[in-house]
Amino acid sequence: MMEKIRFLDENGTFELRNPEAVSGLYFPLASETGLKSAIAPDLAGDSKLDQESFLLEPVSIEDLRNSRGTRNFWCVTEKGCWSASGVSAEQEAARFTPDQDESVLTAGFLWQTVRRTSRRYGLQAELTAFVPPDENVEILEARVTNRDAAPQRVTGVAAVPIYGRSADNLRDHRNVTSMLHRIRTTKYGVQVKPTMSFDEKGHRENRRIYYVCGTTGNGGAPAGFYPTVQEFVGEGGTFLHPRAVCEDREARPAGMEIDGREAMGGIRFPEVTLGPGETSVYLIFLGITEDAGDMDRILTACGTEERVHAALERTKAYWQDKVNVRYQTGSADFDRLMRWVSLQPLLRRIYGCSFLPHHDYGRGGRGWRDLWQDCLSLLLMDPGGVGEMIQASFGGVRMDGTNATIIGEGLGNFIADRNGIARVWMDHALWPLMTTKLYIDQTGDLDILRAKVSYFKDPQAMRGTEIDGQWDPAYGNRQRTASGEVYTGSILEHLLIQHLTAFYEVGEHNIFRLRGADWNDALDMATERGESVAFTCAYAGNLKDLAGLLRRLAETWKNVELAEELEELLRTPPMACDDLSEKKAVLERYTRRCAHNVSGGTIRVLPMELAENLEGKADWLMEHIRRQEWIADGRDGWFNSYYDNHGQPLEGIAETGARMMLTGQVFAIMSGTATEEQVKAIARSADKYLYKKEEGGYRLNTDFHELKFDMGRMFGFAYGEKENGAVFSHMTVMYANALYRRGFVREGYKALQTLADAALDFESSKIYPGIPEYFNAEGRGMYHYLTGAASWYMLTVITEAFGVRGENGSLAIAPKLVREQFGEAGTASLALPFAGKRFQVIAVNLSRKDYGEYRLEKAYLTTADGPQMRRLPVAEGRVLLDRALLDRLPVTENQITVELM
Ligand code: G1P
Numbered sequence: 001m002m003e004k005i006r007f008l009d010e011n012g013t014f015e016l017r018n019p020e021a022v023s024g025l026y027f028p029l030a031s032e033t034g035l036k037s038a039i040a041p042d043l044a045g046d047s048k049l050d051q052e053s054f055l056l057e058p059v060s061i062e063d064l065r066n067s068r069g070t071r072n073f074w075c076v077t078e079k080g081c082w083s084a085s086g087v088s089a090e091q092e093a094a095r096f097t098p099d100q101d102e103s104v105l106t107a108g109f110l111w112q113t114v115r116r117t118s119r120r121y122g123l124q125a126e127l128t129a130f131v132p133p134d135e136n137v138e139i140l141e142a143r144v145t146n147r148d149a150a151p152q153r154v155t156g157v158a159a160v161p162i163y164g165r166s167a168d169n170l171r172d173h174r175n176v177t178s179m180l181h182r183i184r185t186t187k188y189g190v191q192v193k194p195t196m197s198f199d200e201k202g203h204r205e206n207r208r209i210y211y212v213c214g215t216t217g218n219g220g221a222p223a224g225f226y227p228t229v230q231e232f233v234g235e236g237g238t239f240l241h242p243r244a245v246c247e248d249r250e251a252r253p254a255g256m257e258i259d260g261r262e263a264m265g266g267i268r269f270p271e272v273t274l275g276p277g278e279t280s281v282y283l284i285f286l287g288i289t290e291d292a293g294d295m296d297r298i299l300t301a302c303g304t305e306e307r308v309h310a311a312l313e314r315t316k317a318y319w320q321d322k323v324n325v326r327y328q329t330g331s332a333d334f335d336r337l338m339r340w341v342s343l344q345p346l347l348r349r350i351y352g353c354s355f356l357p358h359h360d361y362g363r364g365g366r367g368w369r370d371l372w373q374d375c376l377s378l379l380l381m382d383p384g385g386v387g388e389m390i391q392a393s394f395g396g397v398r399m400d401g402t403n404a405t406i407i408g409e410g411l412g413n414f415i416a417d418r419n420g421i422a423r424v425w426m427d428h429a430l431w432p433l434m435t436t437k438l439y440i441d442q443t444g445d446l447d448i449l450r451a452k453v454s455y456f457k458d459p460q461a462m463r464g465t466e467i468d469g470q471w472d473p474a475y476g477n478r479q480r481t482a483s484g485e486v487y488t489g490s491i492l493e494h495l496l497i498q499h500l501t502a503f504y505e506v507g508e509h510n511i512f513r514l515r516g517a518d519w520n521d522a523l524d525m526a527t528e529r530g531e532s533v534a535f536t537c538a539y540a541g542n543l544k545d546l547a548g549l550l551r552r553l554a555e556t557w558k559n560v561e562l563a564e565e566l567e568e569l570l571r572t573p574p575m576a577c578d579d580l581s582e583k584k585a586v587l588e589r590y591t592r593r594c595a596h597n598v599s600g601g602t603i604r605v606l607p608m609e610l611a612e613n614l615e616g617k618a619d620w621l622m623e624h625i626r627r628q629e630w631i632a633d634g635r636d637g638w639f640n641s642y643y644d645n646h647g648q649p650l651e652g653i654a655e656t657g658a659r660m661m662l663t664g665q666v667f668a669i670m671s672g673t674a675t676e677e678q679v680k681a682i683a684r685s686a687d688k689y690l691y692k693k694e695e696g697g698y699r700l701n702t703d704f705h706e707l708k709f710d711m712g713r714m715f716g717f718a719y720g721e722k723e724n725g726a727v728f729s730h731m732t733v734m735y736a737n738a739l740y741r742r743g744f745v746r747e748g749y750k751a752l753q754t755l756a757d758a759a760l761d762f763e764s765s766k767i768y769p770g771i772p773e774y775f776n777a778e779g780r781g782m783y784h785y786l787t788g789a790a791s792w793y794m795l796t797v798i799t800e801a802f803g804v805r806g807e808n809g810s811l812a813i814a815p816k817l818v819r820e821q822f823g824e825a826g827t828a829s830l831a832l833p834f835a836g837k838r839f840q841v842i843a844v845n846l847s848r849k850d851y852g853e854y855r856l857e858k859a860y861l862t863t864a865d866g867p868q869m870r871r872l873p874v875a876e877g878r879v880l881l882d883r884a885l886l887d888r889l890p891v892t893e894n895q896i897t898v899e900l901m
Helices: 089-094 174-178 229-233 294-302 305-322 332-351 368-381 383-394 431-443 446-450 491-504 533-553 564-570 580-593 607-629 662-671 676-689 729-741 745-760 789-801 883-888
Strands: 014-017 027-030 036-039 047-050 072-077 080-083 102-108 111-118 123-130 137-146 152-162 182-185 189-192 209-216 224-228 257-259 263-268 272-274 279-289 326-328 452-454 488-490 560-563 602-605 630-633 636-639 652-654 657-659 804-807 810-813 827-834 837-844 856-863 866-872 878-881 894-900
Touching: 027 111, 027 332, 047 279, 072 123, 072 137, 080 089, 111 305, 123 305, 137 152, 137 272, 137 305, 152 209, 152 279, 182 224, 189 224, 189 263, 209 263, 209 294, 224 229, 229 263, 263 279, 272 279, 279 294, 279 305, 294 305, 305 332, 326 332, 332 368, 332 745, 332 789, 368 383, 368 431, 368 789, 368 827, 383 431, 383 446, 383 452, 383 491, 431 446, 431 491, 431 533, 431 804, 446 491, 446 533, 488 491, 488 560, 491 533, 491 560, 491 564, 491 580, 491 607, 533 607, 533 636, 533 662, 560 564, 564 580, 564 602, 602 607, 607 630, 607 662, 630 652, 636 662, 636 676, 662 676, 662 729, 676 729, 729 745, 729 789, 745 789, 789 804, 804 827, 810 883, 856 878, 878 894
Parallel strands: 837 894
Antiparallel strands: 014 102, 027 036, 036 047, 072 080, 072 152, 102 111, 111 123, 123 137, 137 279, 152 263, 152 272, 182 189, 182 257, 189 209, 209 279, 224 263, 326 827, 452 488, 560 602, 630 636, 652 657, 804 810, 810 878, 827 837, 856 866, 856 894
């Protein structure tokens, strides 16, 4: 029977009884040094460092149902063989019968324990898995307890097939690559070092060692090994009925060398006799390393029960500490969910958009937009290195305003695209400013805009429409001037180029061209005539933000120095915004001038003039969109979000019903393009056409009932899946954010809260706590953990709902919490770091008024170093702690209380 998830503490630790009753559950275990595992309640899943180095065979979500060749732990007893992870032919047959084992899963930040009890065998096992944050090793502790009244003889056998190669080899010479394996048994385990990385494009010598070793709880060595799958499973056997275990076959000693076979981390431990209630402990280590000494080092550090426990505690503390934001609202479960949501951006930094069972695509790494959006949450939790990260990442921008899309390891490493004409995603230039602006708000470091950064250079030129034939690898990946020097320009210049080139790249409706796609990757079939109104709105909003930053910069920066080529994009008096051919010509002239080298010459521009120039463009865009794109629907209405490849608007009222997409509404609202009245009308339309409470909230679009090969692959997906009309968390959260920003608090809260409610409703979402990429038509959470929605969710709860945000480095507080968000005592609180100090912000609403009814009247500050409560000035319903005051505060225990009356 399916049970519900139950939280056990404030850290988000939870329990789930009988997790096997739900399909497709997986949990991430990972280290900051790169090991990425996925583990199901029955220990299925995989583990890898990168695409080329999978320790366990790669699994997709469907494989979780079928694959039985992953981690297992067997107990050989006089009564027969029992799998402590529940994966044996006998246990499978007993599923959903009264003979089924009892099992309970408990999990917290990057650790999982499954306790399983078998009446038939009189055994209980507790399997705990985790990955220490600084090692590429997964540790599995198996504690086997005799629950019988009589003593039992038990032999533990760990069984982990070692795949040891690239994910590509699943369908590219699976058998041939096993011939590369060099398998050795050591005193403690089995290790495999393939001779080479097999890749017909160019084989390479392999340096990586894949291993599985084990000790008993007190550090004792195993009794022997089953180092190959063949030997372990036996002729005619299976992983559910391995003959080595079931027939209690003899194991091999240390010092064996076997070449060219599928490898097996089969570890047989010495037999023990367990009295009633006695426990025997086994420790298993699964890892990847290039240093043969690593295994001994890890065994020395962790090779006993006490040491493993210490490592587990360290791991728990590490992640709890990393996620240094805590929420306390009227719903304890929401607060605990938020702990998991706040962990998710860290997971995406490690996994990228690949490497969990739903994410069976990509080869690792993150995309450009994900890189920038994940920084948003980092700015809230650990802003320390973000400035540096921002600077380095601007090095991926090309002089034509596009950017490198292949992101290498480490900071600011971008890889050249040598594969002909590259795809250009028209939203890419947008995210860096959003992140940089938040960075400036949080830190006050406006000067980052003046930092000089180089530009990326590869053969892609003219915004991905031409190849620069003069470029060769010797030129390098940094833009040079005519005299051969690496050219650097300010971050401000990078931003100007990104936004202005986008401004001039319009289609026939004078809307920015869609090109390869925008945020919605699945709108990928309207390259020629597609236009994105949605992201034109977003750019218009950005142009205003950039102008705002320029106005602030003007106080200290008299003349902005820019590459002289930019004069094309800045011509004043402003070119006629209506003139399509002139726009095209401007872009052509500019991109042509920097198709290979830039001149190296510069011009000087007054920041105020620049600001006016950008504001003029933004105003024109917004007005143009208001006039051209509004779809009236009685007293309601919404904005058309796209034009298809036939130049037709995508949305409107069709014969098959209303065609409405959320994306266009989100950015029209967020940017300020939509007027107050329009926001109201949009919200009503969204409620009418897109809102589905049982499925988690606002769908990404209505059902178009058409394949639309002139728009994108999304229309090929079944309606309700992924980008075709699912409740896509990321866009829903951005919708909420936009509504909050515009003061539509109830509406924003609704969008945000329905998602949380859906995620927490385990019976339909069927996911562990957290926010999934989307909810499908059945309300099931899909593509769990790795989603940009998590960063935006945190951002929205902290900066909008709690209203705690940076303003040029100062801390502003102006809550937009609704009645339900206050606890019984009438308080809601948020603990977070800001300006290198720890804060607890408590909003007190004793009479439990709703947003709109209360006003922030008084605010107090209490610090650890002074018993005195200090009154803080409140102006217009807002408190502002200026940077100078923040700098004087102690590092911890600063408490700010705001009274809402
Ligand atoms: C994903 C991708 C993101 C893309 C989105 C829509 O999920 O990671 O880059 O913009 O699909 O196609 P997300 O991270 O937004 O949940």
